[in-house]
Amino acid sequence: MIDLVYAFRLVVLALEDVSARYLVVGSTAAGAWGVARSTRDVDIVAVISSDSVEAFLSALEGNDLYVPADEARLAAEFGGSFNILHTATGGKVDLFVCSPDDKFESVRLDRRVQLNILGVLTWVATPEDVVLSKLRWRLESRSETQWRDCIEIAASQNLDTDYMRLWAHQIGITSDLEELLATTQN
Secondary structure, X not given: OOOOHHHHHHHHHHHHHOOOOEEEEHHHHHHHOOOOOOOOOEEEEEOOOOOOHHHHHHHHOOOOEEOOHHHHHHHHHHOXXXXXXXXXXXXXXXXXXXXXXXXXXXXXXXXXXXXXXXXXXXXXXXXXXXXXXXXXXXXXXXXXXXXXXXXXXXXXOOOOHHHHHXXXXXXXXXXXHHHHHXXXXX
């Protein structure tokens, strides 16, 4: 059985150690807002600069983690993602490095909330930002899993729909958001 906690805890500690702004997103964040489903990894969005990536990599050393250092350096310089894997337990963290200049990511990071996830005190995307992100990811895939997650969050949370409509327009998901709101407000 995959144990996500060990790798997740170490990554959060390393991000905190280098004072990186970060937040848990994806299905783990959705779980914090009422979506009950299993996941095989934890997704984290972080701002890691080319100046801080070496300190981040050093903070992860010696913990039986597989960290593709060259991919991490490239992501820090150009954006992108890489995986961190604890080989003994199979726990995996997908780290998505964003630019501090990305307005949506910057706002998500400003709005994040601190919660206990898997026994780790960590920063998590708000329910509105989880829904917006899942709708954005769904643009290309039309994933039913992403859609179901959005429906469950919208049905169980008191969402700031004015905020969501503002960002939906800016990131090109207005029709999907309106469909979601119509589905869950009936």
